[in-house]
Amino acid sequence: MFIPYIRSRIPWILFYLAALFLADLLIYLDSGLPVDFSAAVYFNVLLLAALVLFIVWRFRRETKFLSEIRSLEGEPLSDWEALLPVRPVGLDCVTMELLQEVSRTHRKEKAALQEDQTMEADYTAAWVHEVKAPLTAMKLILDEHRGQPAMRRLSAEWLRLHLLIDRQLYISRLPTIASDFIPETADIQSLIAPEVRDLAAWCMEKDVAVELEGEDVPVRSDVKWARFVIRQVLTNAVKYSPAGGTIRIWTGHDESGHPNIRIEDEGPGIPAHDLFRIFEKGFTGGTGRIHNAATGLGLYLADTVGARLGMGLCAVSEEGSGTAVTVVFPRENEFDRMMEIN
Structure with missing residues (x-):
């Protein structure tokens, strides 16, 4: 100086x-x-x-x-x-x-911005809840005519619409995740099974099989948000799986004793130069451009929410050989220590 x-x-x-x-x-x-x-x-x-x-x-x-x-x-x-x-x-x-x-000026501007964001999030949440009512009615009608081939296709499209709206609801809640957080202990396969059932119509339409194996270990986390993370990874696997393919889900512990879930698909894989960017917001890569439905938000949201829950995500892939995404949960003592710090 x-x-x-x-x-x-x-x-x-x-x-x-x-x-x-x-x-x-x-x-x-x-x-x-x-x-x-x-x-x-x-x-x-x-x-x-x-x-x-x-x-x-x-x-x-x-x-x-x-x-x-x-x-x-x-x-x-x-x-x-x-x-x-x-x-x-x-x-x-x-x-x-x-x-x-x-x-003082900065604080006023920040307060005004936060108020606008809160209003927008409240409006989005209210809109999502309003939309869920007709979606529920549509689901009941589809279930009544489940035997018709056209209705099975409509069920798959309904599911994709439901997943998009549900994801938007979670996006609106993301800024307030700390106030919406309830730590629980649950078996890891009990987090996966409901998500697999919810995606059954989509898997049937694409003729994609899902295999679940491994050890059913307990994990400590927020069940609702943890399922959201799994849903994004599993949805991504179904989206990129070829017709007649198989999604393999393995649960257990890694070498360091952390509970984890490994979700493998038989999709087109990810080029090496794109692999390190798949968790970036909005990144779709070459494979995502082929599938026009790609938004580049699924894995980004899974990684963002996972980081706040103390979970880690990593991916392994080779072009033409499918992709494997691993979701690593914290050990129970690590999770409780993280909650004390927060």
């Missing part, structure tokens, strides 16, 4: 040195002022030393306020204004007032 301060004071320093040079020049040219050379040198050294001491004193005084402000880096924005140092006089007071005004 000292070098920038010196640079900002260069005009003043140059003015001081020019005045000192002018005084020396006048003493030298005026024969009526008999001054010894040693006395002149002593006079100049004394004034230069005074200049150095003055600069050091002013640096410490003028930058103290700035140093105290810089110490607030990393503090929560809500506490930042209250932690500003008090400077009742001088330019520091003007600077503090400007900072406080900026902080």
Whole structure:
């Protein structure tokens, strides 16, 4: 900070040195002022030393306020204004007032933005709930005529529409996931089985088989949100599975003792240059462009929600050889420790 301060004071320093040079020049040219050379040198050294001491004193005084402000880096924005140092006089007071005004303006704008987002989320949630009523009625009608081939196709389309609306409801709830969080202990296969049943109509339409095997281990998580994560991964597997293909689901523990779910499909696979981006928002890749229904949101939402639940997602794939996505749950002690921190 000292070098920038010196640079900002260069005009003043140059003015001081020019005045000192002018005084020396006048003493030298005026024969009526008999001054010894040693006395002149002593006079100049004394004034230069005074200049150095003055600069050091002013640096410490003028930058103290700035140093105290810089110490607030990393503090929560809500506490930042209250932690500003008090400077009742001088330019520091003007600077503090400007900072406080900026902080107040920012808080007002943030509050207005949060209010707009809350209204939009409430509107979306209300719209989704309204849409679910006719969807339920449609489901009852479809179930009454399940034996007709056309109705089986309509059931699959109804399911895709239901999944999209349900996902939109979860998206609207995502900002408030902390207040909607209920930790529970459940068997891992009890999280998967309902999702497989819900996707049965779609699997039947595509003639896709689902095999579930492995150890039924207990996991500690929020059941509703954990099922949402599994639903996104499983929906992705059904979407990209070829007709007559098989989705294999394995449950158990990994080498480090974490419960996990591995969902493998026989789809077209993911090129190596796309694999590391599949959890990015909106990324569809070459395979997603072939399937026009791809939105690039499913795996992104699964990864985002999973991170908030302490879950991890990873994918392994080769082009032309299918894709395997693993959902790793935290151990029970890790989950409880994470909840205590939050």
